[in-house]
Amino acid sequence: MERLDPRARSDIYGLRINRAPAPWRVRSVPYASIMLASALPVLMIADTMPLAPSFGFLMLIAWRMVRPGLLPLWAGAPLGAFDDLVSGQPFGSAILLWSLAMIAIEAIEARFPWRGFWQDWFTAGCMAVVYWLACLVVSGASLTPEMVAVAAPQALASVLLYPLIARLAAGLDRFRLSRARTID
């Protein structure tokens, strides 16, 4: 059989016989990817204006939308605490806002259980814009019109980037569940 088609006995997660997903990978990939996304924008030097959207938050929403039920409802608090340590926002802002976001998605999902790409994007876009505004309000600096004006591209970028990040989360999910362990 394999001589005819090497991928005959495999699916998108790899070979099916005597293989299993690696347990540490199954558990850690979502958390590791969200924390990495929080830490990556730190490496840019943004001296005049905020350059990058909050990748950590987008990654959290993407995982929550792509894989409902994978992240527990309370996952926003610890992941937000890590984001606060590196993002420059006052400590506690992401703990609060990410927890609220997780509860909000849960409530939206209870109200509209059938979903599709456009509806997901709409939900995520609305949440990203609200999160962007809330972040500016609680940043610890008094909000000036100039600050909002230079941060506006950030809001646009976070809405436009969501589909890409959702695809990335889906790809990471395939990596997470790929059968890497051989059962003897």
Place this chain on the structure above:
Amino acid sequence: MAPPSSRRAGFSKKAQFSLFTGYLLAAAGALVGAALLALSLWQPAAFAPLRGVASDVVTPAGTGTAMARSGSQGIFAGLIGYFNAGSQNAELRRENEIARIRLAEAEAVKAENARLKGLLGLRDGESKPVATARLVGSTATSGRRHAYLGAGSASGVKPGMPVLSERGVIGRVLETGRFSSRVLLLTDSESVLPVRRAKDNVIAFAEGRGDGLLRIRLVNLGVNPLKVGDMVVTSGAGGYYRPGVAVAIIAKITPDGGIARLVAEPAATNFVTVMPIHEAAAVAELEAPEGAGAPPAAKPSPTPAASPTPVAAAAEE
């Protein structure tokens, strides 16, 4: 696609309890977050040690990207340099001649300065940098403008110390970790710096606007003497900065001062130096009555603390 029905617990008591606990924990997380947020807005320095540990972890990766950044800037500058090299060469040669003359004049002024300072019995204001390091990162997603520096309390960096590049002022150290520290950039909307015009003594405050420009607000209101193209330098008031370091160039005039562009852009710098607080004794005296909790971002007192009184007194003893 409908999501899996994780919300429907059915008759299983265990499932019902775990679902309820999830909601409870999420709400508790939000409440704890709100409390921590209120605490850190009230006392901004409260979580500095935690953030110090986190920035110590992130900084080594930042050093790599900082090196790559400075390398790529060099490549681009080199590529651009090949175009119009001839006319630029002639232009530069002429500028160099003029600069050489000005340098000689400056040497003469410097010698005269030293002589006059000797007559007055003032100590020389030059101080050695505490540390030299790269800017390794910044808070690129936040509305605040902080940068991370690759040197911390292990190198003697303390909160409040000024950070300078070879062109001018970058900002001030806000928090220190062991091997990294957080710098409040001049463009942050909470940053206030006492300045004066370079050619005379028109004094003002340079406040960050949060959009990369500085708002220059004159202390003496009346007829606005500023002009587009004026250079403002640190006045030394408040005691943190050495007087006479370049800060910004006026780009636009407003009724109460002007809007200025930075001279030293953090993104374009390679290495920066952390200088000791210019008049640490005066700063300690100013801070003491306000209480020890005053953050370094607090507005410096407008009194001209850089007046040489304490130094002169020390020299006479």
